[in-house]
Amino acid sequence: MEEQVLKVQKIKNGIVIDHIPCGMALKVLKILGIQGDIGSTVTLAMHVKSRHGWKDIVKIEDRHLDEREIDKIALIAPRATVNVIEDYRVVKKHRVEVPEVVRGIVRCMNPRCITNQREPIEPEFYTVSKEPIIIKCKYCGREMGPEDIVENII
């Protein structure tokens, strides 16, 4: 633990997303729409030793997540925890949860699905399995796994 503190500095205010599956940190950033300069410090640690093997960690300073964004993380990091940090202290900690219904977050990967047309509907999926994550399009029935989901985050 001591060593880890040295590697990834504590932050004053913001969020820490912990227990991201190894190698998925960059995808978490993609889902959160963090690319280029977002005006706050982002720290990313990959392949960090933890009690249960290896994990990735993302720290974002001066930024909070709304529930919709947290759901998005759950789709690729079902065991992630989100810690809200204020003045160096964890003031809130929650485990993300894969929602039963995924609405408006992921686009259907099936190019021939009606939801990919100019129609007044939001893409919607049912969660078929939480681990590994598999979601099924409410409209065309196409099932999407973890990789497909990452590629089709809106």
Add this chain to the structure above:
Amino acid sequence: MFKGKDIVAISDLTREEMERVFEVAREMIPIAKGEKKSELLRGYILANLFFEPSTRTRMSFEAAMYRLGGKVLGFTNPSSTSLSKGETLADTIRMVDAYSDVIVIRHPLEGSARLAAEFAENPVINAGDGAGQHPTQTLLDIFTIVQEFGHVEGLKITLVGDLRYGRTVHSLAIALSYLGAEIHLVSPRTLKMPKHIIREMKTEPEVHERIEDVIRDSDVFYVTRIQKERFPDPTEYMKVAGSYVISGDMVKKMKESAIIMHPLPRVDEITPDVDRTKHARYFQQAFYGVPIRMALLALVLGVV
């Protein structure tokens, strides 16, 4: 329980509901044949929306409605509709919904029938959405088997041909597995049943390379067309397609009671000499499309 119900996927129906459809369909048979007259749907209007060509399905829905004294409006050429002007499907559906009592939709894009059902107040029946669902075909297929054997449970049912792109076999395989059939699959390596369909089946199907492996003990052969377009190399097609043909010689090895089904149109996959054998059921199966669709229309309109 049926009034106002949308029939988008076969999984929208419970086993009891399916049995109810069959029960009504049986009563409809003499009317479908023209032996009895009916005015059950007099005063009702069906909107038949065919966004892609289809002869069999469209005509059997029309026949079903006319046989029950109802009226049909619709189109078969979407280029003549406002969709070609850029109208959304959602808007077209809301408009048509106001002109009719029940909507039947065939559309090239998957999920379009589910969308239509969401926007229409009146019941929507899916007549095929792209490579997706085609529940009325599935129902008439199962009905054909039930009419023949009285049940589905315990039957050995072999699906032959293009199991990858063949739309009718996907929902059929899933439904039959839930009804207790033992499913066997015979297809070329490149046209195998997709994994996600097998995952949805209640029991694991048995996979075979050759029809000969199952010829002697299958109760039902459900044959589908292998399309030339699926093969980049025509010689490969010739080589492959030939091994999935049901011929008069093969029929001789079948069980006495075995039946051969096909969603039609057929090209070469069942030779014409099979038509005259006691095993051929594909034309009977096509006829059942009418009473099944009559039953569905009457049920969702709440008149039976």
